[in-house]
Amino acid sequence: MIKKEMIYMKKENPVSEIFAYARDGKQRLILSAIFAVISVILGLIPFSLGAKILEQLLDGNLTRDYAIKLGLICLVAFLLKEFFGSISTYISHGVAFRTLRNIRVTIIDKIERVSLGYINGQSLGEFKKTIIDDVDSLEFVLAHAIPEMISNSIAPILLIIYMFTISWRSAVAGLISTIIGIFVVAIMMAGGAQKIFKVFTEGSAKMNSTVIEYVNGMEVIKVFNQTASSMKKYEGSVTNYRDVMNAWYNHCYPFLAINNVIAPLSVAFVLPVTAISYISGAMTMESMILSIVVCLGVSEPIQKLVKFTDHFNEINMVYSKLKQILSMPELSVGNKKIDVNNTGIKVENIKFGYSNNEIIHSVSFEAKQGKMTALVGVSGSGKSTIAKLIARFYEVQEGSIKIGDTDIKKMPFGDYSNLISYVSQDNYLPNLSLRDNVLMGKPNATETEFERAVEAAGCNEFIKKFERGYDTMVGDAGDKLSGGERQRVSIARAIIKNAPIVILDEATASIDPENESKIQNALDKLSKGKTLIVIAHRLSTIINADNIILMNKGEINAQGTHEELLEKSKQYKSMWEAHVGAKDWSMHKYVNRVKEGVR
Incomplete structure (x- = not known):
């Protein structure tokens, strides 16, 4: 160094x-x-x-x-x-x-x-x-x-x-x-x-x-x-x-x-x-x-x-x-290895903004170990920003984020990165082979670990069409693959990493319905038994979350289970009704098209 x-x-x-x-x-x-x-x-x-x-x-x-x-x-x-x-x-x-x-x-x-x-x-x-x-x-x-x-x-x-x-x-x-x-x-x-x-x-x-x-x-x-x-x-x-x-x-x-x-x-x-x-x-x-x-x-x-x-x-x-x-300002990191026994996440009174524009205002919540915590809200409410702050892409300006009882600023960056798997809707794939892209999650993985990861992520379904299989180069930014295929490769990468904390930042937002169910199954396997933080705009994907946090203009508007929020939050109820209405509309539209096709 x-x-x-x-x-x-x-x-x-x-x-x-x-x-x-x-x-x-x-x-x-x-x-x-x-x-x-x-x-x-x-x-x-x-x-x-x-x-x-x-x-x-x-x-x-x-x-x-x-x-x-x-x-x-x-x-x-x-x-x-x-x-x-x-x-x-x-x-x-x-x-x-x-x-x-x-x-x-x-x-x-x-x-x-x-x-x-x-x-x-x-x-x-x-x-x-x-x-x-x-x-x-x-x-x-x-x-x-x-x-x-x-x-x-x-x-x-x-x-x-x-x-x-x-x-x-x-x-x-x-x-x-x-x-x-x-x-x-x-x-x-x-x-x-x-x-x-x-x-x-x-x-x-x-x-x-x-x-x-x-x-x-x-x-x-x-x-x-x-x-x-x-x-x-x-x-x-x-x-x-x-x-x-x-x-x-x-x-x-x-x-x-x-x-x-x-x-x-x-x-x-x-x-x-x-x-x-x-x-x-x-x-x-x-x-x-x-x-x-x-x-x-x-x-x-x-x-x-x-x-x-x-x-x-x-x-x-x-x-x-x-x-x-x-001379660019660096993220604050510790230089001593810290053993973490509890992978629950505590967000305590954090503030964050760009330049002089504060966009996250005194947010506090807890994502318990082994539980699913969901962040929902309209676009621009701050949910993805919080996910990036937890993943240490950004630095909180006030307050703290803790893993267990340890402030993440006191942890060596490499050690903290090993605790986190982050999957977003737009994952970058460098121009390497499919195998090398997956092994970025764990370069020393065995062949058995690799095969289990790609199978769990549903990659085998589309790999068959490539003559060179997993040795196929993905192209610049993965442009030889479809959006759903890139997403499954990124999920396989996260599965093989096997980190105890998983952050899903609208991981299925841009995926078509046919691939969404496959990717959702892969995500379920990825997050099983992990501390899971999900950012979602499709509320049906997080109704089973242990805690749902409703964000609005950089603040927590309400939190609780799906049933609790339907009762106490008018905004959440309105979002849910709009979501259900959109699903019903899509279904009626599909049925009408089928009927017209029969005629």
């Missing part, structure tokens, strides 16, 4: 903070930098030997053996340069990819410990861009910029020192183009490049979010003929991204073009200075040639340095987003 607090709270240096994720890879990165330095030094040898050959050639003393000897030395130096450079790149890439993995694992681990209410209030496109695109952009910095920046800093320093030993005039002349190039880049950065880059990344995140929303909502868009308006929104985000990208390039490219032209032209300044020095007798032909050749090796590493420094903007931006995610 990565120590998250250490990573983002101790310092405020983005570079050191990002490198904290490298962990034991820091030593390997230092080794990569050493090999890169060796590679750069070896790359300087041909410049020096080339000057020697030119000197001998001009003096008329160049022999074939001498030329072959220096040529072989240059060849060996070049091969060694490539060898050490490749080793350096191999090591740095290994460290880079492990670091990216550590960052992503830390983000996902953090998200798992954050309230779903907080997560749902964030942009999916922003999360996607940060976790995938932004983190991926660090690969170049970690794998190339760091080791090569070190090596490309040392190389020009050595060359400039060497040029000063030859002639201080030529050394100063060789630095003029570099100084101009650096000055141009500095003007570019001071002119608002970082601000434009921030807007650029924000525009990219907005486009990502809009694309995800557009694709996910395609069915609704087509059904309600919203293609034009939705496309306009999509086009608007793409156009905005184009505009900010153009603004970025329009600002930076003139400066970069000037830098790219001037910075490599060190020889244009060295050549006239050395020529004048040679003519005046202040410099020998050997020194003149050596100065010209060596200055050619100064500009390339400095140009790489300028290129790499541009990528450090990405570190600042990614670190800012990373810090924002890692």
Whole structure:
């Protein structure tokens, strides 16, 4: 487990903070930098030997053996340069990819410990861009910029020192183009490049979010003929991204073009200075040639340095987003294992809301161990929110929820999760095999346990139609299965988990009547002997509940058995009569259709 607090709270240096994720890879990165330095030094040898050959050639003393000897030395130096450079790149890439993995694992681990209410209030496109695109952009910095920046800093320093030993005039002349190039880049950065880059990344995140929303909502868009308006929104985000990208390039490219032209032209300044020095007798032909050749090796590493420094903007931006995610408020959890002997649930005076809008107001009730407790009410009454608070998807803002006599906030999250099975009307199935989806409830389950679970959930009925059986992939979000089939897989997952507390959040709300009876049978097997909390809109499914809690506008309106509520609650009686009336209407409608068919 990565120590998250250490990573983002101790310092405020983005570079050191990002490198904290490298962990034991820091030593390997230092080794990569050493090999890169060796590679750069070896790359300087041909410049020096080339000057020697030119000197001998001009003096008329160049022999074939001498030329072959220096040529072989240059060849060996070049091969060694490539060898050490490749080793350096191999090591740095290994460290880079492990670091990216550590960052992503830390983000996902953090998200798992954050309230779903907080997560749902964030942009999916922003999360996607940060976790995938932004983190991926660090690969170049970690794998190339760091080791090569070190090596490309040392190389020009050595060359400039060497040029000063030859002639201080030529050394100063060789630095003029570099100084101009650096000055141009500095003007570019001071002119608002970082601000434009921030807007650029924000525009990219907005486009990502809009694309995800557009694709996910395609069915609704087509059904309600919203293609034009939705496309306009999509086009608007793409156009905005184009505009900010153009603004970025329009600002930076003139400066970069000037830098790219001037910075490599060190020889244009060295050549006239050395020529004048040679003519005046202040410099020998050997020194003149050596100065010209060596200055050619100064500009390339400095140009790489300028290129790499541009990528450090990405570190600042990614670190800012990373810090924002890692600073999200977490669910309160304990760190000591607590043995729970009573799995009854006590909800004591809880309050909850979004932002400043309180939607659950001082709710208290008890769901006794081994008994069935039902929450009913009109849409928006707060019953599903209470179920999610019990399941720890959200955090209560006041009051407490207890398992037995233990506040769930004092329990380790993993231990508490093992006590709960949660089945809703819209269960998510990842694109895994049917078998793997079921085994998510208990990864180490035996084959016998697996077979009992899928049989109890009624999965065998539809599995037969698949050629690969339980090894069939379910597709994205389970889209290869019908709603009823997905529901039965999720119930099998809950059955195999065999948790002592079962929460059914309108688990049959969107199921057709034919499948509802099958799923209801599966749910009965799932909840047998468990502490059961049921959220239902079909009152006929909960008339046998030990306690029915009627919710209204975030408060408990009444509670008791079915018979008790019919007597003392006008709202419940009205809901029951409406439910029975709807069932009778459906039956009469069915009978009339049958009669018409007979005719």
